[in-house]
Amino acid sequence: MKPSGLKVPPVDAPLDWLETRSFALRPAEGLAQHRQFLLDLATLQLGTRDDADDVVQETFAAALEGLHSFSGKVPLRAWLVGILRHKIIDAIRQRTRYVRLDTDETIQANDQEFDDHFSNDGSWQPSVLNGSCPEAMLAHRELLELIEVCMQKLPSNTAKVFLMREFLDLDFSEIAERMSLEEGNLRVLLYRARMRLRDCVSRGWTSL
Amino acid sequence: MNEYVGNGGGISCRESTWLVSEARDRLLNREETDGLQMHIDGCQYCQIAAQQFSDLLGNLAIVLARNSDIDRKSLSGRAGNRATGSAEN
Numbered sequence: 001m002k003p004s005g006l007k008v009p010p011v012d013a014p015l016d017w018l019e020t021r022s023f024a025l026r027p028a029e030g031l032a033q034h035r036q037f038l039l040d041l042a043t044l045q046l047g048t049r050d051d052a053d054d055v056v057q058e059t060f061a062a063a064l065e066g067l068h069s070f071s072g073k074v075p076l077r078a079w080l081v082g083i084l085r086h087k088i089i090d091a092i093r094q095r096t097r098y099v100r101l102d103t104d105e106t107i108q109a110n111d112q113e114f115d116d117h118f119s120n121d122g123s124w125q126p127s128v129l130n131g132s133c134p135e136a137m138l139a140h141r142e143l144l145e146l147i148e149v150c151m152q153k154l155p156s157n158t159a160k161v162f163l164m165r166e167f168l169d170l171d172f173s174e175i176a177e178r179m180s181l182e183e184g185n186l187r188v189l190l191y192r193a194r195m196r197l198r199d200c201v202s203r204g205w206t207s208l
Numbered sequence: 209m210n211e212y213v214g215n216g217g218g219i220s221c222r223e224s225t226w227l228v229s230e231a232r233d234r235l236l237n238r239e240e241t242d243g244l245q246m247h248i249d250g251c252q253y254c255q256i257a258a259q260q261f262s263d264l265l266g267n268l269a270i271v272l273a274r275n276s277d278i279d280r281k282s283l284s285g286r287a288g289n290r291a292t293g294s295a296e297n
Contacts, residue, residue: 117222121220122221122223123253124221124257126253129257129260172233191225191229194228194229198260
């Protein structure tokens with residue numbers, strides 16, 4: 001597809017047709033809008049702003065090079081995040097050692113945190129379920145905000161391992177090894193992140 | 209891992225949330241899968257919760273563009289190595 005030649009959206013135009021087209025016309029501006037988000041995400045994973053800057057630069061370079069392959073089927077941010085993911089994984093795997101997690105947060109990891117979610121026999125307390133989330137929240141754009149919510153609302157180490165798993169897609173055992181975490185602790189951290197994020201879905205993103 | 213208590217499928221709601229979480233990270237064994245399924249089938253609360261987890265986690269792959277064109281074609285090697293079968297609850 002050659003977006004620059006389009007005057008009107010084609011019949012099967014992606015929802016983000018406008019974004020797709022404006023990105024094709026002014027790619028640098030399109031990228032700049034997402035810079036901070038990508039930097040935050042990379043900083044969480046890599047630990048330093050310098051390292052984050054490097055991978056975001058590489059991501060932008062790859063994005064500009066691969067402009068033609070941006071179809072608009074996913075939001076621009078999601079597309080960039082997809083590229084960034086590879087850059088972060090490469091950076092992580094080039095390291096011979098990984099910064100250990102803050103021990104306090106890890107040691108405190110336990111599942112008593114959700115005691116108020118369940119009765120004594122382990123049944124759900126209906127009040128924390130609140131029905132299903134509205135369809136609108138499932139839109140890609142809103143779900144992308146999940147990552148921001150995750151970064152802002154979860155303890156940083158919890159967010160870090162959760163995104164190593166769900167975003168970087170590293171194996172459970174690789175995460176445990178790289179973070180010098182016992183598997184039991186990692187399991188709890190991941191559980192905690194998912195339970196907390198489910199709470200978000202249940203309550204709606206805005207009422208955290 | 210957990211002590212099973214006498215609820216639907218032999219597990220409690222709380223234990224079912226653990227299994228839903230762990231299904232993202234490893235393949236559940238047959239006993240766990242059956243227990244989870246039986247429990248969810250018989251528990252309206254867990255049906256709601258499972259839907260919420262599914263909405264949340266099941267869509268992450270799409271949202272994060274793990275399977276986008278550039279993921280597969282332009283950047284070789286890393287994509288698609290996940291056991292997606294275990295992630296679909």
